[in-house]
Amino acid sequence: MIGASTRIGSIGRALFDKLLRADFNGPVYPIHPHAEFVGAVKAYRSILETPGPVDLAVIVVPRPQVLEAALACAQKSVKGLIVITAGFKEVGEEGAQQERQLVEITRTHGMRMIGPNCMGVICTDPAVRLDATFAGSYPMRGEVAFASQSGALGVTILDYAASLNLGVSMFASIGNKAEVSGNDLLEYWKDDDSVNVILMYLESFGNPQKFVQLAREVTQTKPIIVVKAGRSEGGARAVSSHTGAVAGSDEAFDALFAQCRVLRANSIEEMFDFAMGLANQPLPRGNRVAVITNAGGPAIMATDACENLGLSLAQLSDETQQRLRERLLPEASVRNPVDLLPAATADEFQFALQQTLRDAAVDAAIVIFVPPLATGVVEVTRAISAVAADFDKPVMGCLMGMRGIATGFAELQRHRIPAFPFPESAARSLAAMVRYAKWRQTPRTLPARFDVDQKRVRELLAQALAGGQQFLSDAAAFAVLEAYGIPAVSHRLCRDWSEVQTCAVALGFPVVLKISSATLLHKTEAQGVRLNLRNRDELASAYLDLETRLRALQIPISQTQFMLQKMISGGRETLIGIHAVPQFGSVVAFGLGGIYVEALKDVALRVVPLCREDAEMLVQSLRGQAILHGVRGEAPVAFEKLHEILLRVSQLAQDFPEIIEMDMNPFLLFHEAEKCMAVDVRMRIKSAEMVEHSFKQID
Template identity: 35%
Template sequence: MTDLPPGYPVLAEADVVLRDGSVCRLRPIKPSDADGVRRFHAGQSDESIYLRFFAPMRTLSDRDIKRFTEVDYHDRMALVATIGDDIIGIGRYDRVSEHSAEVAFNISDHYHGKGIGSVLLEHLAAIAKSHDLAEFEAEVLPHNRKMLSVFSDAGYQVSRRMEDGVVTLHFAIEPTAESQSVRFAREHRAESQSVRALLHPSSVAVVGASRRERAIGHQVLKHIVEGGFTGRVHAVNPGADEILGVPAVASIGEIDGSVELAIIAVPADRVTEVVRECAAAGVRTLLIISSGFAEMDEEGARRQQEVLRLARDHGMRVLGPNSFGLINTDPAVSLNATLTAGIPKPGFFGLFSQSGALAIANLDSAARRNLGISVFASAGNRVDVSGNDLMQYWVEDERTRAVGLYLESMGNPRKFSRVARHLASTKPVIVVKPASASYGAPPGHKVRKPKVKPHAFTAMLEQAGVIHCENVHQMFDVAQLLVHQPLPAGRRVAIVGNSSQLAALCADNANERGLEVVHGPVAVRTEASAIEFQTAVDAAFADDEVDSVIVCFIPPVGALDQEVVEALRHAASRSDKPCVATLLGMRGVDDAGDPTFLHETGEVGGDTPRQAVPLYPMPEEAIRALAAATDYGQWRDKDKGETVLREGIDRWAVRALLDRILEEDPEGRALTSDEARELLDAYGIDVWPRHEAATADEAVAAADAVGYPVVVKSLSPLVRGQAMLEGIRVDLHDAQSVRAAFEALDRRLAPMDANYFVVQRMAGPGVSTVLSTIEDPLFGPVVSFSIAGAPTKLLDDIAYRIPPLTDVDVRELVDGIKLSPLLTGHDGAAPVDRAALEDVLGRLSIMSDDFLELSSVELNPVIAHTSGVTVLGADVMITPATRRIDTAARSLT
């Protein structure tokens, strides 16, 4: 990268998925692109040239090339979209006033319809916004409908005027709810399409197919052939004519016709060469099963990055390396490209696993439980395709009813939260992430180390509506219920068993899980017949007060009576209420052995709905799964709220303040009290002033200035929030009491160098709270809320949320701590003004989302009282902006 010009913004480089699922590279233009720009221009039609330049400029002069390729990356910015060495699109802006720039695009004739113009506009707008630009304008010929649609379809409020035969457009580039919605929808369609190309290939080539039975390439090819793959299969092996009846060729370039999926199973040191051959052959997607990359050593990590760069530069998506493979049980595909022949039957559960070793266990567990799958994918080192991509695909996959993800690490939690929330609004998302992986990634996974505590991850899942399980066993417990039963309408349950002790145990367990027992527990006789049992179960289902039914039947001796099983099937099949059951010796999905059960209609005969009953060996497992399903159902039904918006926000003032400070201190620093007040005031957060005092006389003078009563307090971290080492005096009404308080605190704290004092007007009584935000390397901005004081810190009673927040998110943030009753009138106290508290939290969340330079902001204490809130302290640390993983424009990370 030695040819980079001065000021070249490396952070503006990005890989982007286009509308057809392929990948292109966006980067700032360089003077060395001169020849590439000439080739790009020479390949354009006369019409395209005229639409861009309003003149028949068949060739570009050296002066034009210099003007186009040499920019300052601030007032003049240009991005090129590339595939391989070819430029396929150019977008640029030129500042025309303090806050406005003219924008223009030129897209290759061969790449129209792929959304390149829209992607360039998103990225240019994000860059321009960071350079204090607020508006774009563009001049477009009236008959250039494609370019006009780029602006009108982006979700901005565009004004137009016609002058001298040219349409002049103006629009603010500040993201709006509509523009954000458009961006996310386009991202979803593109990434879903790219995964579809991976999972629904019409042709597959196994590179490294071997005649040795124990070789990985042989096993994968064997499973593809024996699995009945419906597309074309090719074997690539320079030393064979055919393998397993499949004709073999020496290289992928010798295959007639296109290859949509190349499965690479060669030694690691040959993978780069093979990927290069795939790029030349026009392969769309890669599954790299080969190991020996970043999970091994630094040389492997370098090789892995080289493979990724090569694939993305040529528009290919990559699953792996070190992947266990992928499965698509759709009869139209029937692809088993894994290292195992024993896979679950076709079904409705989508499964993603990062771990190859656990992929085997996951597939085996699903098969043993009779839980069919729709799609399975193993990401291996997760160099490219991740769980986020699979979730984008599952949103619209009709064959998937619920999804499960086993995550050892998470590369982009901010995007995960957004995509998972979208998917969970229609389909359950179940996540297993081992606690041991909270702060460390497995070898081969490139992950930034978070600053926030591990339960911030749990809070993120809760915010997104994701069901968090502790292990794979629990994931399948929940999945077999959610895939085959309706969602509970509420928390009311009926319990039916054939043991009073067991039924009582179920009731206790249900109560502990937040379920309400409204029917029973009913216990039929231990020796009850199937008819007696069915009568009791039918009564439970028929009770209008019941939302779900829990059944536990343990026969006194011998095997379970099949008539009892049939009675349960009969009752459950005629109801729209979910049912979980504990039957002796049975676990998994009971489909009664019906071969037609898995028809996509979900029906067996006529219009009768067919629901399989999930079975559990112990009641606790059944009830835990039912409680998780109930919680999810309530999340899905609840009002998610509207994105937080606030009046009285001056972003330009904050931008100017941050730029001024970082110009003086490029490494960043803590803001002074006055600077922090100026920053927060721009977002409508009023911080009471506090005056430093080094002597008793200065303390008295400060008190006289702010007005009595006042407080004198130490700001030393040694005493803040400490009950045992008091560092504050309150309710001081005159100069004498201020002087005495200062001198007493000074004597006590000076030996510990904790005598750093301020004087501040005294706030009224209320609940002391802490509102803060941190720019986390992994999560991006994270907002937290807690009650002030040592007990909260010791008990870790802190609630977290990931911006952007809705009004419901803000309310749940306040409710998310165990001490929240203190805010609602605990022990007869008056409730605080929740609206005022939530308003400050909302403003803080917006500010943290707007400015990456805000490394941390802590408002402490914030006194919440009956008529509002009083912000008494603010500590702000700023650092130079670094790129967030989930940026303001579409990008692969």
């Protein structure tokens, strides 16, 4: 340990003492420039003077001395560094430059480094027993691995885990993630048999694409629970598209986590709610829950929480209800929730839980106990534990009140039964388990690929860039859709009234007339659209109106065209779009569309590329998806066609990342697949320099 101190109370001394108290299974060498001993252990002036090989160096010296210490470690052939020292990129450019130099040293000499600006690392493996942190407690041995980007929060996490008797396999405070990142830890824990649940607190992502790849592999066998801080964005940047307005970076994180089957928790408390169930109980086979209680009010709370979280109350069989009725008090309710009444004994709790878990219609149980005067907490929790051990179904405990509750919690936790103070927490934990179990049961497919005209799109983008356009013309945008097999309304571009008349006859009335101008981004807001023009007179009137509107908008008519489209009636208006999110690349957006899209904000995202399951989840994520299934006798939309369109849009975004925004709003959906089509489309592209780089990647 480089920076071990003789001064009691210093970080250098606290860390050294923690290494000794954990009984590290190997020699510990304190490095101190002057002291002969540190904590009664012989000290050395330099790591180069230590008598044997060194596997790991913990560095806790002032920042100006860190680079020298790292070089000495390299000379000693050390392969692992934990740099506790702060003051690097988190404080400014000078610190960032030193951090880059530190990383260069580690990579040049084949060392791996956690930190800098971190709290350290814990490994409870009996063959290792490493506690290189300044946390207050050493966790009990368990199957949970933690990664925290915040050192201070890491201390809280470890303390909270200890209070819940949640065992830890490994803990890593990764700090600035200069060398070892969260992705590196995922890759390591994926194959570590001592880890069965992974918890992460993250403030930023260095490589989201790699995270998706790793997480998809890991979550096939191990759940990952993430708290991602920074949901709000102070001073959000202005965006020009509807898709951009509803596709913020936090929504993109939600999409990323959903796609790679990661459970996102909204708080540290919720993360532990999830972890208590996943680390201690078998996964449920379904979402049907039995609630057993001795108090009616908490049972109602549990019922509401279950239904709000997508769980359903199990319908107990007649046989189960009859057996309960024969044993319980006549006043007890034997339907679900099973209310045993306040005077219920431990034996009655045991019998009721046993009978409900035997019921084939029950996938999991929540047992709620409010201690009365007559029945002891320990007796009830022992009864619950005895039954739970005989079934391969998850059981959640909820102990409410204050009298004797602590001993009850300890009894349940001793038998690996999650214990919560409120029913909502138990339901949250169970809902997370159901979600993860469903993911595990759903096989993933490869992203779909279609036969498309990529060359045509490349030409269209190149032409736009050559003309200095940031937005594709209407004609070019519709041509891109055609090249990728995305259906669009019949349309014509016209330069004057003569062409408008001719094209209207060719298309057939009724028609729609729109202003087509590179300077007019949102036609409806600018009053640049005239709908349902049924004959030549109405078309002429609309044309004159739009000419007047152009003058009001100060757009030269000579630089404007008119888009004439076949009028499409009916259908359900949706938004399908592409949006480039910093760090992520492109996301596909789908939601209820039309002029109210930004007000409703019922839009879901998925990160490119999409597989068929992603497309299906994208549609199912909408709050208003019932509209697509049909209301008041309406037929459902053509979901297979919708899924295909979303996959084609994903392929377009993947093939051409220089398309940074695309709106098809509205995209009309019908019951008949052949009627589904884009009515309006707008595309924004990157600068010429960025596109040139993208073309090279495509080639």
